[in-house]
Amino acid sequence: MADTTKTLENMKANILSAHKSTTLAEKVDFYNSWAENYDQDVALLEYRAPSLAANCVSSHFSGDRGAAVVLDVACGTGLVAKQMKKLGFGHFVGIDGSEAMLDSARESGLYQDLKQCMLGEGALHVQCGSFDVVVIVGALSIGHVPVGVVRELCKCTKPGGYVCMTTRINQDNAEYKEALERELKQMEADGLWTCVEVSEVEDWVRAVSEHEDGYIHGVVYLYKRLQL
Numbered sequence: 395m396a397d398t399t400k401t402l403e404n405m406k407a408n409i410l411s412a413h414k415s416t417t418l419a420e421k422v423d424f425y426n427s428w429a430e431n432y433d434q435d436v437a438l439l440e441y442r443a444p445s446l447a448a449n450c451v452s453s454h455f456s457g458d459r460g461a462a463v464v465l466d467v468a469c470g471t472g473l474v475a476k477q478m479k480k481l482g483f484g485h486f487v488g489i490d491g492s493e494a495m496l497d498s499a500r501e502s503g504l505y506q507d508l509k510q511c512m513l514g515e516g517a518l519h520v521q522c523g524s525f526d527v528v529v530i531v532g533a534l535s536i537g538h539v540p541v542g543v544v545r546e547l548c549k550c551t552k553p554g555g556y557v558c559m560t561t562r563i564n565q566d567n568a569e570y571k572e573a574l575e576r577e578l579k580q581m582e583a584d585g586l587w588t589c590v591e592v593s594e595v596e597d598w599v600r601a602v603s604e605h606e607d608g609y610i611h612g613v614v615y616l617y618k619r620l621q622l
């Protein structure tokens with residue numbers, strides 16, 4: 395127990411630097427240097443977002459999971475695909491800005507295709523309307539992926555397909571979350587998609603900031619792209 399606490403303490407400064415609003419290049423450098431220890435560190439933090447998002451998609455998806463093609467945006471080392479695979483999904487395409495995170499995802503053997511792509515810097519290099527499910531977990535937050543990218547995610551999704559997104563509920567992410575929810579609702583008003591589920595979860599991940607105790611809360615959003 396003492397060892398776990400010490401390790402968590404050692405990790406805090408590192409993790410907190412990921413939440414800062416830095417340039418995209420600095421963000422990618424940060425993830426390049428974290429890639430090797432990412433899975434073990436987030437396990438220690440009891441990071442539940444990948445399994446919560448996978449379960450949310452699974453509880454609404456009624457198509458053929460084996461045939462469905464999933465776009466895992468900001469895929470990192472592949473934790474979301476790992477959870478979705480357990481639930482029967484079989485085809486994954488991953489995109490991320492960090493080459494080192496992509497290398498780990500490649501090693502997982504879960505993805506048919508992996509591409510390096512900076513989100514928020516132009517179009518996504520994937521085909522419009524071609525994915526049954528698009529997921530973005532742990533990346534829609536302050537200093538990571540700009541809110542405007544959610545329109546691109548919707549465009550990548552097949553009519554009738556699902557877009558699953560997550561964000562953190564804590565002080566430093568409050569403004570971002572508000573802007574995100576404004577955009578999600580505006581897109582619904584624009585007739586692009588319909589909201590299927592919004593679930594707030596209390597024990598999302600262990601808090602690392604000195605202003606927070608226990609667990610940070612988080613939220614999973616699931617939207618269904620409307621027929622054109």
Ligand SMILES: C[S@@+](CC[C@H](N)C(=O)[O-])C[C@H]1O[C@@H](n2cnc3c(N)ncnc32)[C@H](O)[C@@H]1O
Nearest residue numbers: 425468469470473491492512513531532533538
């Ligand atoms: C917290 S990790 C989440 C990874 C994975 N989805 C998970 O839940 O374990 C955030 C990922 O987003 C990527 N990322 C952050 N901002 C990005 C951006 N603007 N463009 C591309 N990738 C970005 C990072 O490289 C990193 O792999």
